[in-house]
Amino acid sequence: MKGVKGWLILWVGLTLNLNADQQPSEEVAFSNAWVKMPMPGMNMTAGFVDLKNLTNVELRVTAVKTPYSAMSELHEMVMANAVMQMRHVPQGWVIAPGATLSLVPGGKHAMLMGINPAFLNQTMTLLEFNIEGIGWVSVPAVIKKTTP
Numbered sequence: 358m359k360g361v362k363g364w365l366i367l368w369v370g371l372t373l374n375l376n377a378d379q380q381p382s383e384e385v386a387f388s389n390a391w392v393k394m395p396m397p398g399m400n401m402t403a404g405f406v407d408l409k410n411l412t413n414v415e416l417r418v419t420a421v422k423t424p425y426s427a428m429s430e431l432h433e434m435v436m437a438n439a440v441m442q443m444r445h446v447p448q449g450w451v452i453a454p455g456a457t458l459s460l461v462p463g464g465k466h467a468m469l470m471g472i473n474p475a476f477l478n479q480t481m482t483l484l485e486f487n488i489e490g491i492g493w494v495s496v497p498a499v500i501k502k503t504t505p
């Protein structure tokens with residue numbers, strides 16, 4: 358948990374406006390967007406969504422962010438030495454034309470770190486994804502206390 362205090366300080370003075378960054382997109386369709394409420398005492402969590410490519414070309418998701426996480430990364434779960442491990446995927450993921458990228462518990466996910474304490478009082482947030490050649494697109498995401 359090194360650096361947590363530094364992240365908290367970064368949040369001081371920031372104004373959170375859930376609507377400011379919203380960019381409706383004709384290139385992608387979102388569904389099932391949600392973010393897990395962090396476990397008590399933790400300041401990291403994960404976000405999930407289905408992201409469909411509505412275009413006729415490949416799209417690459419290259420980054421994720423939210424209004425409440427100081428640092429956010431694209432992660433996936435992989436088996437290494439018979440143990441499930443979480444890995445950062447800096448190159449992101451390609452979505453074929455018409456295909457859907459699913460971020461789900463136990464699989465690919467948006468790793469959200471340095472969670473602003475104000476997040477704990479919210480019921481909604483935004484998941485924002487950077488798509489190569491398009492820019493940032495975002496979807497409102499329900500905050501849930503447990504995995505459904």
Ligand SMILES: [Cu+2]
Nearest residue numbers: 432443466468
């Ligand atoms: Cu992760």
